[in-house]
Amino acid sequence: MKGNHTTLKDIAQQLGITVATVSRALKDYPDISPDTKEAVLTLAKELKYRPNPIALNLRSNRSHIIGVIIPEIVHYFFSTVISGIMEVADQAGYTVMLCQTNETYEREVREAGVLLNSRVDGLLVSLSDNTQTYAHLQEFMDYDIPLVLFDRVCDQLNVSKVIVDDYDGAYKAVEHIIQQDYQRIALIRGVNTTSITQARLAGYLDALRTYNIPIQDEYICECTHGLTFEEGARLARHLMQLPSPPDAIFAVADAIAIGALMTVREMGLQVPQDLAIVGFSNWEMSAVVTPPLTSVNQPGFEMGQTATRILLEQIELIQNKKLIVPTTHLLKTSLIVRGSSVRVPVHNL
Amino acid sequence: MKGNHTTLKDIAQQLGITVATVSRALKDYPDISPDTKEAVLTLAKELKYRPNPIALNLRSNRSHIIGVIIPEIVHYFFSTVISGIMEVADQAGYTVMLCQTNETYEREVREAGVLLNSRVDGLLVSLSDNTQTYAHLQEFMDYDIPLVLFDRVCDQLNVSKVIVDDYDGAYKAVEHIIQQDYQRIALIRGVNTTSITQARLAGYLDALRTYNIPIQDEYICECTHGLTFEEGARLARHLMQLPSPPDAIFAVADAIAIGALMTVREMGLQVPQDLAIVGFSNWEMSAVVTPPLTSVNQPGFEMGQTATRILLEQIELIQNKKLIVPTTHLLKTSLIVRGSSVRVPVHNL
DNA sequence: TTGAAAGCGCTAACAA
DNA sequence: TTGTTAGCGCTTTCAA
Numbered sequence: 001m002k003g004n005h006t007t008l009k010d011i012a013q014q015l016g017i018t019v020a021t022v023s024r025a026l027k028d029y030p031d032i033s034p035d036t037k038e039a040v041l042t043l044a045k046e047l048k049y050r051p052n053p054i055a056l057n058l059r060s061n062r063s064h065i066i067g068v069i070i071p072e073i074v075h076y077f078f079s080t081v082i083s084g085i086m087e088v089a090d091q092a093g094y095t096v097m098l099c100q101t102n103e104t105y106e107r108e109v110r111e112a113g114v115l116l117n118s119r120v121d122g123l124l125v126s127l128s129d130n131t132q133t134y135a136h137l138q139e140f141m142d143y144d145i146p147l148v149l150f151d152r153v154c155d156q157l158n159v160s161k162v163i164v165d166d167y168d169g170a171y172k173a174v175e176h177i178i179q180q181d182y183q184r185i186a187l188i189r190g191v192n193t194t195s196i197t198q199a200r201l202a203g204y205l206d207a208l209r210t211y212n213i214p215i216q217d218e219y220i221c222e223c224t225h226g227l228t229f230e231e232g233a234r235l236a237r238h239l240m241q242l243p244s245p246p247d248a249i250f251a252v253a254d255a256i257a258i259g260a261l262m263t264v265r266e267m268g269l270q271v272p273q274d275l276a277i278v279g280f281s282n283w284e285m286s287a288v289v290t291p292p293l294t295s296v297n298q299p300g301f302e303m304g305q306t307a308t309r310i311l312l313e314q315i316e317l318i319q320n321k322k323l324i325v326p327t328t329h330l331l332k333t334s335l336i337v338r339g340s341s342v343r344v345p346v347h348n349l
Numbered sequence: 350m351k352g353n354h355t356t357l358k359d360i361a362q363q364l365g366i367t368v369a370t371v372s373r374a375l376k377d378y379p380d381i382s383p384d385t386k387e388a389v390l391t392l393a394k395e396l397k398y399r400p401n402p403i404a405l406n407l408r409s410n411r412s413h414i415i416g417v418i419i420p421e422i423v424h425y426f427f428s429t430v431i432s433g434i435m436e437v438a439d440q441a442g443y444t445v446m447l448c449q450t451n452e453t454y455e456r457e458v459r460e461a462g463v464l465l466n467s468r469v470d471g472l473l474v475s476l477s478d479n480t481q482t483y484a485h486l487q488e489f490m491d492y493d494i495p496l497v498l499f500d501r502v503c504d505q506l507n508v509s510k511v512i513v514d515d516y517d518g519a520y521k522a523v524e525h526i527i528q529q530d531y532q533r534i535a536l537i538r539g540v541n542t543t544s545i546t547q548a549r550l551a552g553y554l555d556a557l558r559t560y561n562i563p564i565q566d567e568y569i570c571e572c573t574h575g576l577t578f579e580e581g582a583r584l585a586r587h588l589m590q591l592p593s594p595p596d597a598i599f600a601v602a603d604a605i606a607i608g609a610l611m612t613v614r615e616m617g618l619q620v621p622q623d624l625a626i627v628g629f630s631n632w633e634m635s636a637v638v639t640p641p642l643t644s645v646n647q648p649g650f651e652m653g654q655t656a657t658r659i660l661l662e663q664i665e666l667i668q669n670k671k672l673i674v675p676t677t678h679l680l681k682t683s684l685i686v687r688g689s690s691v692r693v694p695v696h697n698l
Numbered sequence: 699t700t701g702a703a704a705g706c707g708c709t710a711a712c713a714a
Numbered sequence: 715t716t717g718t719t720a721g722c723g724c725t726t727t728c729a730a
Contacts, residue, residue, distance in 0.1 A: 054722090058707070061707095079422050082447075090448075090463070096447060356707060366716075401708075408707085
């Protein structure tokens with residue numbers, strides 16, 4: 001039961017010197033006598049002195065906390081991101097304060113308030129699905145608190161963003177399908193308006209062009225009712241009933257791919273043999289997998305690391321009264337071939 | 350670009366009074382004139398005053414941070430636990446500082462050091478697999494920092510613990526199998542020495558006794574080489590080759606159940622029909638599932654909540670110089686019937 | 699080479 | 715009813 005931590009004062013008193021001297025000795029100041037320095041150092045070690053971060057923070061007017069707002073922790077993708085964030089933050093001596101919104105705007109606003117009260121030095125946010133207005137985040141910018149968006153970003157905020165390179169991922173996925181000797185590759189895409197869909201469509205088209213595969217309009221279908229399981233099923237059925245059905249389906253979302261997979265199986269088709277199905281997903285690797293044993297890997301860990309690095313840089317810039325220039329970082333996806341079975345995440349079944 | 354937060358001083362200066370008065374007005378002190386109080390309150394609102402938690406913490410010599418050490422974040426069970434921890438911590442005005450050990454003792458020691466330096470007010474720990482010595486945790490107790498172990502606990506530390514009720518879970522699982530009309534229920538268990546295995550064995554035996562089902566020694570096998578996939582496969586094969594093979598297998602770990610599942614399938618048996626297989630797991634629901642559509646649910650979320658509540662209580666006790674009496678909390682498992690397919694977590698295949 | 703003093707933002711005992 | 719003062723642990727000028 002000793003309870004309390006050693007302070008500079010404790011050391012100073014025992015040595016009959018002032019705290020200022022102790023502080024300097026501990027920090028290797030130039031003009032400090034070797035004797036006192038050594039005395040301080042040894043006593044500090046003996047008493048297990050640890051500088052009190054709270055006092056440091058009070059002086060520097062920093063918290064050394066970075067806030068993180070995500071839709072959900074219990075999610076493979078996000079927990080990967082958290083790992084990445086923590087690794088970088090830890091190394092830089094920062095604490096991570098985690099909040100989850102459960103995918104609601106209200107919680108997002110509330111958690112942002114909590115984080116602002118807690119004086120976070122910076123903020124990492126992946127927006128909730130139904131967030132349409134951004135005053136709660138704008139507020140951080142008003143206080144000169146750096147903000148970086150990742151994965152679920154928006155155009156309305158002029159801040160740095162980290163997202164996966166959708167074009168690149170789609171291109172690689174389709175290229176891989178082609179290299180597995182599938183020729184008639186269909187696309188199930190989202191509605192035109194979203195930039196994600198646009199990029200993935202472009203990747204699909206360019207891959208076909210590169211390999212001189214004719215683009216067939218009837219092979220490109222659009223999900224009119226969201227990127228859902230049901231839409232995947234409906235469009236896969238449609239595709240397979242064409243006079244000349246495709247031998248591969250590339251879906252811009254994992255749910256679609258799973259829906260398509262179920263459907264074609266019901267139709268009595270063997271998936272790696274008769275038909276390839278690849279889904280593109282931000283979320284879990286295992287969700288995207290499908291056809292001839294491949295997956296498009298979205299590196300959540302890397303995303304967390306990158307976003308945090310950018311944020312920490314910006315925190316430094318702000319400290320030095322320098323200007324932040326927002327940028328958008330596109331993370332490349334990597335294609336990983338693995339396993340021998342068709343993998344579908346159990347929670348989606 | 351205003352940058353700085355409003356302080357009591359700002360308000361005091363603008364109103365021509367002292368910070369002390371402002372502080373009191375804000376805290377609804379008894380003797381404070383209605384006029385000044387209102388003036389302070391309105392100005393505070395106008396300037397968006399938020400008390401600086403760091404200053405508060407410095408005074409109170411508390412950090413309002415609780416440390417959490419877990420083997421892995423990217424894990425369904427632990428991310429659930431984290432959710433539970435954060436919910437309770439948030440509500441109580443605490444920040445959670447998360448560390449992962451990646452299942453190594455060295456990391457665990459290191460992270461404990463980081464947390465001690467950060468002056469956490471309390472610590473929640475789920476031990477890494479190969480942690481055998483506990484000096485790094487004992488140190489917290491020396492500083493009177495409350496410590497609560499959860500899920501992966503040890504006997505050597507005299508602190509509060511939160512674990513699932515293994516006896517109860519095993520009993521319920523076996524009872525469920527019986528209620529599905531399986532009669533010859535085998536057990537694949539761990540070695541005698543671990544308390545977990547003992548409890549699960551007891552649950553199995555008691556369930557059989559309750560329902561007057563004879564206990565047959567040849568139906569009880571022991572994993573001699575760890576609770577692994579391979580052992581599950583080996584023992585399942587052994588069981589099914591008995592003169593009178595079982596019609597159900599209860600395994601004390603998920604990996605065992607999965608190994609058994611694979612094996613009996615290879616042997617041409619249909620799993621829900623010919624044979625039931627249930628695995629007991631601390632980890633993910635989906636891993637335990639198996640036979641006639643059931644799962645033993647281990648409430649990670651609840652475990653996180655419970656552990657945090659206990660910790661916060663102990664932090665209060667310590668503040669008031671009261672004694673902490675360590676207790677062990679057994680969480681009941683609940684049996685959840687759901688879905689219609691055999692579910693196995695994809696990462697384990 | 700060291701000490702004294704101020705200050706980071708806030709609270710609380712003591713005075714007035 | 716309000717002001718003054720001291721102090722939480724630490725750093726950093728300014729003096730000595």
